[in-house]
Amino acid sequence: MVTATKAYQPKLIPFTDFASVTPKTNLNDLNLNWKERDLPERIRTKHVHRLHPYLGKFVPQLVEIFLRKYQPQMVIDPFCGSGTTLVEATALGMDSFGADISEFNCLLSKVKVAKYEPNLLEKEVKDIVKRFSGEAQIRLLERRAIYTESVYLQEWYAPEALYELLAFRSLIPEYTYQDVLRVILSRAARSARLTTHYDLDFPQEPQTEPYPCYKHKRVCRPTRNAGQFLVRYSNDTVKRIKEFDSLRKPARVEAVCGDSREVKFPDCDLVLTSPPYVGLIDYHEQHRYAYELLRLLEHKEDEIGSSAFGNSIKAQKSYTGQIEQVFDNIKRSLVKGAHLVVIVHDRKTLYPEIAKRLGFKTVTEIHRNVDRRTGRRASEFFESVFVWRKL
Ligand SMILES: C[S@@+](CC[C@H](N)C(=O)[O-])C[C@H]1O[C@@H](n2cnc3c(N)ncnc32)[C@H](O)[C@@H]1O
Numbered sequence: 001m002v003t004a005t006k007a008y009q010p011k012l013i014p015f016t017d018f019a020s021v022t023p024k025t026n027l028n029d030l031n032l033n034w035k036e037r038d039l040p041e042r043i044r045t046k047h048v049h050r051l052h053p054y055l056g057k058f059v060p061q062l063v064e065i066f067l068r069k070y071q072p073q074m075v076i077d078p079f080c081g082s083g084t085t086l087v088e089a090t091a092l093g094m095d096s097f098g099a100d101i102s103e104f105n106c107l108l109s110k111v112k113v114a115k116y117e118p119n120l121l122e123k124e125v126k127d128i129v130k131r132f133s134g135e136a137q138i139r140l141l142e143r144r145a146i147y148t149e150s151v152y153l154q155e156w157y158a159p160e161a162l163y164e165l166l167a168f169r170s171l172i173p174e175y176t177y178q179d180v181l182r183v184i185l186s187r188a189a190r191s192a193r194l195t196t197h198y199d200l201d202f203p204q205e206p207q208t209e210p211y212p213c214y215k216h217k218r219v220c221r222p223t224r225n226a227g228q229f230l231v232r233y234s235n236d237t238v239k240r241i242k243e244f245d246s247l248r249k250p251a252r253v254e255a256v257c258g259d260s261r262e263v264k265f266p267d268c269d270l271v272l273t274s275p276p277y278v279g280l281i282d283y284h285e286q287h288r289y290a291y292e293l294l295r296l297l298e299h300k301e302d303e304i305g306s307s308a309f310g311n312s313i314k315a316q317k318s319y320t321g322q323i324e325q326v327f328d329n330i331k332r333s334l335v336k337g338a339h340l341v342v343i344v345h346d347r348k349t350l351y352p353e354i355a356k357r358l359g360f361k362t363v364t365e366i367h368r369n370v371d372r373r374t375g376r377r378a379s380e381f382f383e384s385v386f387v388w389r390k391l
Helices: 060-070 082-090 105-113 118-141 145-149 151-156 161-176 178-191 225-249 284-295 313-331 351-356
Strands: 074-077 095-100 209-212 218-220 252-255 268-273 334-346 360-370 381-390
Touching: 060 082, 060 268, 060 334, 074 082, 082 095, 082 225, 082 252, 095 105, 095 381, 105 252, 105 284, 118 161, 118 178, 118 225, 151 161, 151 284, 161 178, 161 225, 161 284, 178 225, 178 284, 225 360, 313 334, 313 351, 351 360, 351 381
Parallel strands: 074 095, 074 268, 095 252, 268 334
Antiparallel strands: 209 218, 334 381, 360 381
């Protein structure tokens, strides 16, 4: 077992020739400690990877390395989140299957990997953009329209912004590619919340007054409108989907919403996943605006590791039990010799025991330095890449 800690590879240049990876590549020879200059945000968020913000995503290039190394017939991701594994597998022409407990995350994954007729998509998006501002004016005159909406929406949006979002939403059923429009709406809704520019991930309460902005180093005002975001993200979404469409290869891909302790997975020879960690993130709450606006069903009680359950010893025990149930469920779909690549910031060192109890052989464990580049969140940390094999 090789550990690529700071002390182990301080001088090697991080590995970026992703297309050169083959089954013969020795993973332990690769320096995966990318800094911003090695793997800039623009490359990490290429094409559909940036259709919508999602906290807790893994780096697509890391996924690409493991897909090229193991060349699976079918890869599954039981915690597919925003669909990174599915997108990368599709880009390489490999079959993939993902599941996630969050309806919004599944929507995002599905929209990223769906096949579109690009001209129709462009036509529909242009059309709704043209129409929504007229509809918003009508809603402004019929102010009662918003009283039927959730308290959350009324609190977190300026009235004008809410009219625009609701106007856009009311038009969606008239189009073919409704899920794409839902994702555009959600992305605009995220940006249009009454929040500070520096706290878009987990804002605590609505910001209604001007405030000193750490990000822009001046006094900023919370946004009053959503229209500019709807237009900008509409154009950006079409561009990104078209770009992915031009490079994807034929492959089967499916994303389902469900609890991975129970989902029926197809037979596979690779599992590539980053599980939720104990007490770290609430994956439903981070997209609360989308649940409210798109009226999605929540399955919070089945979300593993949610920060709402804390990270006490009791929570850790329950978390390990639940993660084991997921891998136990997957085990029956794994062909003999299948690999499992599990990427996790294992702060409590829970995963080596999990592998043992599940009877997986540990092939290697790589420690990767993660340099936190954005936001005001904690600084760098080490994440583990566990490679296990089913005997
Ligand atoms: C670390 S994130 C995965 C992110 C993903 N690798 C990506 O790049 O977007 C973990 C995911 O596990 C999902 N999850 C939590 N509990 C689950 C469960 N019981 N079954 C399926 N998915 C679950 C969360 O909704 C979250 O999207």
